[in-house]
Amino acid sequence: MPNTSDALARRPLRSVDLEPGPVALRRTVAFLGWVVSRGTHLEWRNQDRIPRTGGVLVAPNHIGNFDPVVIAHFIGWAGRMPYALAKRDIFRTPLLGSLARASGQIPVDRGTADAINSVRDAVAAVNDGKCVVVYTEGTITSDPEGWPMSGRTGAARIALESGCPVIPVGQWGAQHVLGGKKLALPKWGKPTITVSAGEPVDLSDLRGPDPSRETLQAATDRILDAITDQVADIRGEQPPPGRWNHKLQRRVLPGE
Numbered sequence: 001m002p003n004t005s006d007a008l009a010r011r012p013l014r015s016v017d018l019e020p021g022p023v024a025l026r027r028t029v030a031f032l033g034w035v036v037s038r039g040t041h042l043e044w045r046n047q048d049r050i051p052r053t054g055g056v057l058v059a060p061n062h063i064g065n066f067d068p069v070v071i072a073h074f075i076g077w078a079g080r081m082p083y084a085l086a087k088r089d090i091f092r093t094p095l096l097g098s099l100a101r102a103s104g105q106i107p108v109d110r111g112t113a114d115a116i117n118s119v120r121d122a123v124a125a126v127n128d129g130k131c132v133v134v135y136t137e138g139t140i141t142s143d144p145e146g147w148p149m150s151g152r153t154g155a156a157r158i159a160l161e162s163g164c165p166v167i168p169v170g171q172w173g174a175q176h177v178l179g180g181k182k183l184a185l186p187k188w189g190k191p192t193i194t195v196s197a198g199e200p201v202d203l204s205d206l207r208g209p210d211p212s213r214e215t216l217q218a219a220t221d222r223i224l225d226a227i228t229d230q231v232a233d234i235r236g237e238q239p240p241p242g243r244w245n246h247k248l249q250r251r252v253l254p255g256e
């Protein structure tokens with residue numbers, strides 16, 4: 001039986017996504033979709049959980065450098081245009097920088113006082129009805145087994161301030177194309193990439209003005225737990241107890 005996800009992924013973008021957006025963004029998403037659909041086998045699950053209209057935050061796990069391509073394809077063929085938070089270094093490169101600016105992506109000055117500006121810009125984008133993509137981990141996971149690791153609070157800040165739905169997304173297989181933290185030549189073969197969207201993360205009890213550090217951490221943990229559930233379902237495995245801590249470079253158990 002043919003994979004219906006592969007068949008859907010090969011349809012022209014204009015037949016599945018009518019959301020207006022910058023010309024550069026639509027052309028980029030269409031091209032990336034063409035690349036992914038012909039270079040991999042795809043299995044998409046619960047794609048309809050991404051709202052077709054209105055501001056929304058999509059929070060995927062981060063396992064390799066091919067992730068943004070995979071997620072843009074998944075979201076684009078769910079009927080939305082993706083606006084992702086991306087590190088400022090990308091905007092400084094001649095070709096990618098021009099493309100990122102023309103397509104309305106949101107720069108992040110990680111590790112600086114200006115990082116809060118990206119949260120402000122993301123909230124404005126969500127309030128404008130856009131689909132914003134945030135990798136809650138902040139960078140490619142350091143977990144030796146590839147599970148979602150400890151995260152940053154940016155996604156939680158955006159969600160709590162805007163009140164938008166947060167859709168956790170798990171994906172697995174992209175690491176076989178461009179895995180690891182350093183750019184390398186793609187691996188040989190045509191891997192299967194599975195992407196699955198979860199139900200919106202319930203943060204209603206945490207919303208309010210000026211969330212505390214503890215509140216932000218609680219919201220971040222909920223988002224990461226929901227992402228991990230999607231990854232576990234895709235992998236058919238039980239995640240190990242605790243979560244890999246990027247700063248400590250070890251797994252931290254609950255309550256530790």
